[in-house]
Each structure stands twice: as C-alpha cells, then as structure tokens.
Amino acid sequence: MGTPRETRAEQAEEIVSRLEEAYPDSTISLRYTNRLELLIAVILSAQCTDERVNTETEHLFEKYDGPEAYANVPEEELAEDLNSITYYNSKAGYITESCQQILEDHDGEVPDTMEELTELPGVGRKTANVVLQHGHDVVEGIVVDTHVQRLSRRLGLTEEERPEKIEQELMEIVPEGYWQQFTHLCIDHGRAICAARSAECDECVLADICPSEKGDSEVDLASGDPW
Ligand code: SF4
Numbered sequence: 088m089g090t091p092r093e094t095r096a097e098q099a100e101e102i103v104s105r106l107e108e109a110y111p112d113s114t115i116s117l118r119y120t121n122r123l124e125l126l127i128a129v130i131l132s133a134q135c136t137d138e139r140v141n142t143e144t145e146h147l148f149e150k151y152d153g154p155e156a157y158a159n160v161p162e163e164e165l166a167e168d169l170n171s172i173t174y175y176n177s178k179a180g181y182i183t184e185s186c187q188q189i190l191e192d193h194d195g196e197v198p199d200t201m202e203e204l205t206e207l208p209g210v211g212r213k214t215a216n217v218v219l220q221h222g223h224d225v226v227e228g229i230v231v232d233t234h235v236q237r238l239s240r241r242l243g244l245t246e247e248e249r250p251e252k253i254e255q256e257l258m259e260i261v262p263e264g265y266w267q268q269f270t271h272l273c274i275d276h277g278r279a280i281c282a283a284r285s286a287e288c289d290e291c292v293l294a295d296i297c298p299s300e301k302g303d304s305e306v307d308l309a310s311g312d313p314w
Pocket of ligand 1: 241242280281282286287288291292293294297298299300301
C-alpha cells in the first residue's frame with residue numbers, strides 16, 4: 088500500500104503534478120466543431136465510449152447542421168441515425184427536445200449557465216460542466232465521470248460514492264486552476280493504467296502514494312472489495 092500525502096489537498100496536488108508529467112497532452116477526446124456538436128456528443132457519450140460516439144457523429148454532423156435540423160426531424164429517423172450508440176432511442180429524444188428548447192428559449196444558441204443547461208432534457212451537471220468548460224470557457228466545477236469517480240476513491244481523495252458529492256469534495260481540494268484538467272488526467276490514467284478491472288499498479292506513477300496499491304493493499308478502495 089502506498090502512503091498518501093498528509094492531507095487530501097496535498098494528495099490531490101501531487102496526483103495532478105505527476106499525471107501532468109505522464110500525460111502532457113491530456114484533453115477531451117470527443118470530436119466537435121461548435122457548441123451544439125459538443126452538447127450532442129456529450130449527451131451521446133453517456134454509458135458509451137468516446138470512440139464510438141466519434142464514429143457516429145462523423146456522419147451525424149454532416150447530415151444535421153443546426154438545432155432546426157434536429158428539432159424538425161422525426162424522432163425515429165434520428166434514432167435510426169444513432170443506432171450504434173447505447174440507449175439511442177432515449178438519446179434521440181433528448182437531442183430533439185433539447186434543440187426545440189434551444190430554439191424556443193435561447194434564440195438557437197446553446198446556453199452558457201449551469202442552470203439553463205441543466206434544464207435541457209438529458210443534461211445533468213456532468214454534461215453541463217463539459218459544455219461550459221469546452222464550449223464556453225467557463226469552469227464552474229469538476230466533471231466526475233466513471234474514471235474520476237473510480238480514481239478519486241482509489242487514491243483516497245474521497246469516500247463519497249455519488250458523483251455530485253464527489254465533485255463537491257474534489258472542488259475543496261483540487262486547485263481551481265486544475266478543475267478542468269483533473270478530469271482529463273484521470274480519464275487518461277484510468278484508460279491507460281488504472282482500469283476498472285485491471286489496475287496495473289506495477290506500472291503506475293502514483294503507486295507509492297496510492298492507498299489501494301495492489302502490492303500491499305488487499306482492497307480496491309473504489310469498490311471496497313478485495314482485489
Ligand atoms: S493503478 Fe494501482 S497504484 Fe495506480 S492509482 Fe490505480 S490502484 Fe493506485
């Protein structure tokens with residue numbers, strides 16, 4: 088078991104600094120060219136890999152060029168265009184309704200506040216945070232996806248389980264200037280080394296400060312179960 092830094096804030100700073108060195112080009116992996124495409128890509132990415140979303144949006148963004156196009160197409164046709172994406176029927180509904188709302192209430196523009204974004208169908212705090220950060224350069228919080236959730240718990244930054252609670256705790260310990268990058272670093276490290284089922288602690292740059300490190304710890308703090 089690694090020995091975490093004395094306080095959670097120190098632990099967070101050390102993690103950010105080491106992961107930054109390991110993943111200097113870490114950034115969002117969804118492809119988009121404007122705010123609406125970003126919003127749609129993030130809605131589609133729930134429970135689905137970014138890779139699959141990128142493949143599907145390549146033709147989607149060619150066919151639909153603005154909120155009117157999504158708002159006016161029959162929902163079944165849009166669903167058919169998304170059929171390799173998980174939960175494509177519900178997501179087609181969210182996209183159509185969000186675009187209708189964007190046209191009716193926001194002059195066709197993707198809103199730029201947490202409150203207005205989370206009023207759109209299918210848009211929770213996580214999606215809104217991504218759109219604010221990458222679409223509007225507004226950093227109001229920390230995006231907590233499955234990688235951030237798992238790594239934060241494994242690394243002893245939080246004992247909370249729900250993303251909203253984890254976000255609150257992280258916002259108290261991660262330096263504000265790193266709120267956006269923290270997510271991308273966790274995603275890169277989660278994909279490369281600290282995967283859900285196969286953490287490769289032997290190759291991890293955080294092993295000596297990680298309380299879940301397999302060499303000594305019998306427990307994966309993310310799940311609370313034995314390794
Ligand atoms: S790979 Fe192992 S040592 Fe590294 S962060 Fe994950 S659990 Fe900790």
